Amino acid sequence: MASQQVAVANEPLTLYEKKRDVEGVDPDMTELASLKSPTVIDVLPGTCGEGQTVDTVEHIQTWNNPPIESHYRVTYTVISLCLLARAAGYMISSLLDSELHVRLGRWATIVAGLLLMCVAYSLICWAPPLPVLVISYGLNGINIGTLDAAWNAFVADFQNVNEIMGLMQGMYGVGATISPLISTAMATSGLLWSYYYFILLGLGICITCLNAYSFWGETAAKYLNDHSPGVNEDGESQGRLSEALKNRYTILLALTLFFYMGAEAGIGGWIVTFMVTKRQGDPAKMGAVASGFWVGLTAGRMALGFVTGRIGENTMTTVYLILSIVFELVVWLVPSIVASAVGVAFVGLFFGPVFPTVMIALTRLLPKRLHVAGIGFAAAFGGGGSAVFPIITGAMAESKGVWVLQPLIVALMCTMVAIWVTVPTFEETGLRDRMLGALTGRKRHESEGGRS
Numbered sequence: 001m002a003s004q005q006v007a008v009a010n011e012p013l014t015l016y017e018k019k020r021d022v023e024g025v026d027p028d029m030t031e032l033a034s035l036k037s038p039t040v041i042d043v044l045p046g047t048c049g050e051g052q053t054v055d056t057v058e059h060i061q062t063w064n065n066p067p068i069e070s071h072y073r074v075t076y077t078v079i080s081l082c083l084l085a086r087a088a089g090y091m092i093s094s095l096l097d098s099e100l101h102v103r104l105g106r107w108a109t110i111v112a113g114l115l116l117m118c119v120a121y122s123l124i125c126w127a128p129p130l131p132v133l134v135i136s137y138g139l140n141g142i143n144i145g146t147l148d149a150a151w152n153a154f155v156a157d158f159q160n161v162n163e164i165m166g167l168m169q170g171m172y173g174v175g176a177t178i179s180p181l182i183s184t185a186m187a188t189s190g191l192l193w194s195y196y197y198f199i200l201l202g203l204g205i206c207i208t209c210l211n212a213y214s215f216w217g218e219t220a221a222k223y224l225n226d227h228s229p230g231v232n233e234d235g236e237s238q239g240r241l242s243e244a245l246k247n248r249y250t251i252l253l254a255l256t257l258f259f260y261m262g263a264e265a266g267i268g269g270w271i272v273t274f275m276v277t278k279r280q281g282d283p284a285k286m287g288a289v290a291s292g293f294w295v296g297l298t299a300g301r302m303a304l305g306f307v308t309g310r311i312g313e314n315t316m317t318t319v320y321l322i323l324s325i326v327f328e329l330v331v332w333l334v335p336s337i338v339a340s341a342v343g344v345a346f347v348g349l350f351f352g353p354v355f356p357t358v359m360i361a362l363t364r365l366l367p368k369r370l371h372v373a374g375i376g377f378a379a380a381f382g383g384g385g386s387a388v389f390p391i392i393t394g395a396m397a398e399s400k401g402v403w404v405l406q407p408l409i410v411a412l413m414c415t416m417v418a419i420w421v422t423v424p425t426f427e428e429t430g431l432r433d434r435m436l437g438a439l440t441g442r443k444r445h446e447s448e449g450g451r452s
Helices: 003-009 068-074 081-124 130-155 161-188 193-214 220-226 241-245 250-276 283-311 311-331 336-349 354-365 370-402 402-420 430-441
Strands: 043-046 052-060
Touching: 043 283, 068 193, 068 283, 081 130, 081 193, 081 220, 081 241, 081 370, 130 161, 130 354, 130 370, 161 283, 161 354, 241 250, 241 370, 250 283, 250 336, 250 354, 250 370, 250 402, 283 311, 283 336, 283 354, 311 336, 311 354, 311 402, 354 370, 370 402
Parallel strands: none
Antiparallel strands: 043 052
16 A cells, blocks of 8 residues: 555646646636645645646645545546445435334444444555445445434433533534544655544444443333334334424424535535635645634534523524624635634534534424434435535536635525524523514424423
8 A cells, every 4th residue: 555655646746737837826716626624735746837847846635636536546526426425324324223223222223333334444444446435435424324313312311411412512523623633644744545544443443342331231122112113193103214204393404404514514625725715825824724613613512502501492503503604704705814714713613503403403303212213314314415515515616716615605504594493492491482472473392302
């Protein structure tokens, strides 16, 4: 594998199709591929421009020329199959999650998901042939979807669920902040890109052991005792997934997560591109802006969970989304590096708590027996957004310019607000209930909910 890396690193690299200054940046993104956070710098010999020869050219990792693409020598479109495979894995898991819990119990389902994760990482860390890489990402999608459903449904039964859910989901932000720093350091030191997955494999093995110990005793019999099956109009037992999909709250909240994860992936993956090409920021420093987004997201999930439950989930999520739109408009419309960087951090702060609150909404609006099926489907459907929208953003940026990122993100957030206000009031404080009731006479939703 090391020899493959050296072969790729020593080949000439043509950065531009037309003659231009080596250090120039095309502000409209019509000729220069956009940067993806974090920035990876390689020094490669080659030529740049007709008749202009340089000994070394600074190669900046781009959205359509990441290390994976250079390694496999394929286009970004082909590499995007990994994202689509992960989304497909998510959807497959949504079909299996509830049945796995019923037949195997929570312990076996979680351990199986973690073992599958270890298998996926053990394949990726050796930089396998491209078809195997795509399959590995598909397996990773299955295990992530399985664990999303299992862990979120488990935490939903806790007291102080907003705080606990926020802390759990906040750890995702911690990983998203730290991981790029580690992988970038490894790549710039000359290590093969796939070696980073050895770290993930080691962590996966540790997490598997911890979960196997923690959930011991969560058998199928215990799960069935705690989650009795539903019945149809004829008194016959019906499938939990089919029942969950017939519930309009599952669909509404799945759509919310679809747009949420699309916006999150768009900001996290493209903000450095925007800062370099539209704000003329230093590529070596703009990675900190993306880190600011993930730090803000982590802080928002961990800290604002203590606010959300006390004021009301419906009310505060509406406030969070509106504030996210306001700061996204600052990033879009204020032509300042500082204003954009601060705006991105505040977008992360207020946008981050939306995901755990949607999970809580599912557990409040659905009967307890449908928690795993409903959460599994919503998380899987949302995972599709994280795969689809970065591809859409890439295609739009290449044809129209990277400026399209900000109006697209604003549109996704506005769509989320439009969906969220149709979700029935489920907050225990009744603040939004009283506000809506005073204006429309609308009453609070009553369900079997997650507290039954």
